[in-house]
Amino acid sequence: MNFVYERFLGGKSGAIAIGILALLILVVLPLALDLFRLNLVGKYLTYAFAAVSLVLLWGYGGILSLGQGIFFGLGGYAMAMFLKLEASDPESTSIQTTPGIPDFMDWNQLTELPWFWVPFESFTFTLLAILLVPSIFAFIIGYSMFKRRVGGVYFAIITQVIAVILTVLIVGQQGFTGGINGITDLKTLNGWDIREDSSKYILYFINAFLLLGVIMVSKFILTSKFGQLLLAMKDKEDRVRFSGYDVSNFKIFVFCVSAVIAAIGGAMFTLQVGFMSPSFVGIVPSIEMVIFAAVGGRMSLIGVVYGTLLVNAGKTAFSETFPELWLFLMGGLFIAVVMFFPNGLAGIYNKYGPKVKFLRPLFSKSEKAETTTESAKIEADATTEGAK
Amino acid sequence: MGEFSIQELTSILAMQGFAGISLFSVLLLMALGLAIIFGQMGVINMAHGEFMAMGAYTTYLLSVVTQTYFPEFMNYYFLVAIVASFLVAGLFGYITEFVLIRHLYKRPLDTLLATWGLSLIMQQSFRSIFGAREVSPTLPDWLMGSWMPTDTIFIPINGMFVLGLTIVVTLGVYILMFRSTWGLNVRATTQNRVMSGAVGINTKQVDRLTFALGCGIAGIAGAAFTTIASTGPTSGSLYIVDTFMVVVFGGAASLFGTIASAFTIAQAQSILEFFISGSMAKVFTLLALVIILMMRPEGLFSIKVRK
Numbered sequence: 001m002n003f004v005y006e007r008f009l010g011g012k013s014g015a016i017a018i019g020i021l022a023l024l025i026l027v028v029l030p031l032a033l034d035l036f037r038l039n040l041v042g043k044y045l046t047y048a049f050a051a052v053s054l055v056l057l058w059g060y061g062g063i064l065s066l067g068q069g070i071f072f073g074l075g076g077y078a079m080a081m082f083l084k085l086e087a088s089d090p091e092s093t094s095i096q097t098t099p100g101i102p103d104f105m106d107w108n109q110l111t112e113l114p115w116f117w118v119p120f121e122s123f124t125f126t127l128l129a130i131l132l133v134p135s136i137f138a139f140i141i142g143y144s145m146f147k148r149r150v151g152g153v154y155f156a157i158i159t160q161v162i163a164v165i166l167t168v169l170i171v172g173q174q175g176f177t178g179g180i181n182g183i184t185d186l187k188t189l190n191g192w193d194i195r196e197d198s199s200k201y202i203l204y205f206i207n208a209f210l211l212l213g214v215i216m217v218s219k220f221i222l223t224s225k226f227g228q229l230l231l232a233m234k235d236k237e238d239r240v241r242f243s244g245y246d247v248s249n250f251k252i253f254v255f256c257v258s259a260v261i262a263a264i265g266g267a268m269f270t271l272q273v274g275f276m277s278p279s280f281v282g283i284v285p286s287i288e289m290v291i292f293a294a295v296g297g298r299m300s301l302i303g304v305v306y307g308t309l310l311v312n313a314g315k316t317a318f319s320e321t322f323p324e325l326w327l328f329l330m331g332g333l334f335i336a337v338v339m340f341f342p343n344g345l346a347g348i349y350n351k352y353g354p355k356v357k358f359l360r361p362l363f364s365k366s367e368k369a370e371t372t373t374e375s376a377k378i379e380a381d382a383t384t385e386g387a388k
Numbered sequence: 389m390g391e392f393s394i395q396e397l398t399s400i401l402a403m404q405g406f407a408g409i410s411l412f413s414v415l416l417l418m419a420l421g422l423a424i425i426f427g428q429m430g431v432i433n434m435a436h437g438e439f440m441a442m443g444a445y446t447t448y449l450l451s452v453v454t455q456t457y458f459p460e461f462m463n464y465y466f467l468v469a470i471v472a473s474f475l476v477a478g479l480f481g482y483i484t485e486f487v488l489i490r491h492l493y494k495r496p497l498d499t500l501l502a503t504w505g506l507s508l509i510m511q512q513s514f515r516s517i518f519g520a521r522e523v524s525p526t527l528p529d530w531l532m533g534s535w536m537p538t539d540t541i542f543i544p545i546n547g548m549f550v551l552g553l554t555i556v557v558t559l560g561v562y563i564l565m566f567r568s569t570w571g572l573n574v575r576a577t578t579q580n581r582v583m584s585g586a587v588g589i590n591t592k593q594v595d596r597l598t599f600a601l602g603c604g605i606a607g608i609a610g611a612a613f614t615t616i617a618s619t620g621p622t623s624g625s626l627y628i629v630d631t632f633m634v635v636v637f638g639g640a641a642s643l644f645g646t647i648a649s650a651f652t653i654a655q656a657q658s659i660l661e662f663f664i665s666g667s668m669a670k671v672f673t674l675l676a677l678v679i680i681l682m683m684r685p686e687g688l689f690s691i692k693v694r695k
Contacts, residue, residue, distance in 0.1 A: 058497075064497045064500070066500075144682040144683075145682060145685075148682070148685050149685075150681075150682075150685040152496065152497065153430075153432055153496050153497065153500070154636065154681075154685060156432075156497065156500060157432075157632050157633075157636055158636075158678060158681060158682075160629060160632075161629060161632075161633060161674055161677070161678055162678060164629050164674060165671055165674045165675055165678070168667050168670050168671050168674075169667075169671050171667060172665060172667030172668055172671065283629070287501075287504055290501065291501070294501060324512060324515070324516060327508045327509070327511065327512035328508075328509055328512050330505070330508055331505040331506060331507070331508035331509035331512070332505065332509065333505065334501050334502060334504055334505025334506075334508070335488065335502050335505040335506065337501070338492065338495075338498045338499075338501050338502040338505070339488070339491060339492075339502065342498070
């Protein structure tokens with residue numbers, strides 16, 4: 001029990017933070033919001049998976065991937081392919097030239113299900129694909145880049161280009177992928193109607209529990225020796241290498257883990273929102289995922305969930321009322337976070353939290369010292385300018 | 389290819405090749421600015437495309453002003469517009485460096501995020517000022533029409549003009565960076581900032597001017613861009629990924645590499661476009677680049693640096 005408490009929750013303050021988050025997304029929000037708004041929150045929480053994956057990869061590993069949308073999309077598309085095949089049974093598609101294949105294939109004069117769609121008729125295969133396809137893809141990218149010691153800026157640019165390639169490919173190959181509209185009209189999951197109100201509630205809770213689970217697993221990874229090495233690698237890569245560790249293997253591993261986490265988010269997105277399209281794969285969504293993480297605090301697994309919720313709530317509120325203003329605000333947010341709050345919301349909380357009286361019990365002494373030195377270090381980096 | 393005769397096929401190849409040269413010119417002009425900013429300074433400027441759009445909008449604005457107030461100067465305004473685009477984008481780049489970039493030299497990944505934010509703000513500003521619709525300036529008569537070396541080949545004059553402009557700018561950059569004292573200062577600063585400061589180079593001033601120069605060249609790219617396509621608020625962002633690929637593929641610090649890589653990418657894309665759909669041409673070109681870069685991360689031509 002003590003092991004679980006220390007490693008999965010992260011001690012007293014970690015357990016309290018997870019408890020508060022669980023209370024918020026499992027009790028407060030479902031009670032306070034109507035189904036439409038709750039479904040929106042559910043959608044935001046799927047982005048939070050991507051943000052959590054970036055805490056591991058970027059916050060601790062120091063590897064900025066501008067291609068988390070790739071993995072979010074792979075997971076989402078895998079789930080969408082399964083649901084689409086289930087929705088396109090021969091009966092409901094009998095008006096098509098070729099009944100039994102998805103409608104967009106029929107519109108594009110395909111007469112047969114393409115080979116890579118066939119296995120997605122099995123639910124077990126789909127679940128495996130959601131976990132394995134992104135990690136294999138991430139392994140290939142990671143292996144070829146990290147083994148050659150490509151990192152930093154170049155890695156960011158190349159992942160971005162891969163996101164572009166995937167988007168252009170999906171949009172261009174309409175007959176196989178549904179093109180720019182994506183895969184729509186998804187109905188049932190193994191006969192269970194995902195469009196009904198009750199299913200939306202159930203999916204929301206599944207999603208919330210999965211997110212909490214992913215956060216705890218990530219916490220476990222970060223509190224292990226591996227997490228320590230990750231941080232060491234970020235600060236002094238060469239020193240870790242000279243100590244006899246194979247740095248690239250650690251990087252590949254964390255990249256694969258982050259890919260799987262993002263893919264789970266993508267799959268849950270498809271289930272809750274009811275479609276998947278290339279607009280969740282490319283450059284813009286990928287960079288938005290980075291901003292969610294940056295706003296929440298790139299070093300905080302819990303903070304990024306709040307960051308994601310906050311930015312998305314702001315986006316929805318503003319784009320309903322002042323769509324022009326939103327881009328200004330979003331742009332300003334990018335600049336402000338980078339220039340003034342490199343640790344995001346979590347950084348502000350850790351800095352000013354101990355000074356607020358009723359929050360003080362949340363900060364245990366040793367941890368306080370630790371967090372302040374950590375954030376002080378990043379802020380020192382932030383404020384020193386000039387010389388390389 | 390059965391339905392084409394040999395002569396037609398050569399003509400198509402020549403014209404498609406020239407279309408590639410127009411793309412090459414714009415890509416190279418964009419990439420030259422980025423090669424200075426990214427290659428020399430190590431700053432990832434995601435707003436580079438927006439600086440290009442700024443140049444394009446400057447040209448558009450000048451064309452409207454000339455048409456309304458000085459219609460007799462329509463033939464010459466374009467040359468003024470090129471200089472104006474350079475100055476406007478350069479000045480804005482100078483300010484950007486002062487306000488934003490100089491605080492972030494130590495954190496390249498954060499520069500990426502901050503400049504992305506800047507690009508969002510600039511895009512929205514373009515949309516608010518010039519509207520969401522694409523605009524194009526009225527081009528002077530001498531830029532219109534095409535040159536026909538044979539009956540079946542049409543070479544557009546604006547394409548040749550852009551090519552000429554690109555050659556002039558490239559030569560200018562070469563002389564400035566490799567044959568002038570200022571260029572020497574820039575290269576010295578990049579290689580060893582502390583020592584450069586110690587021998588009396590004002591490194592902060594050098595940074596600011598280098599960034600401004602890169603942005604100014606993006607502005608010229610924008611002016612050139614207006615002759616071959618119309619400008620919208622997001623025009624710049626369409627080219628940013630390709631431009632980064634040009635610079636990375638060419639080898640970040642090499643001028644010759646940038647030229648060679650812009651040429652390869654543009655030609656590969658426009659010749660492939662004739663045989664397969666445009667989107668697949670882009671997929672194959674980018675995929676090939678990614679694979680080559682995975683095998684040769686330092687790019688085509690690179691200066692050996694000990695790490």
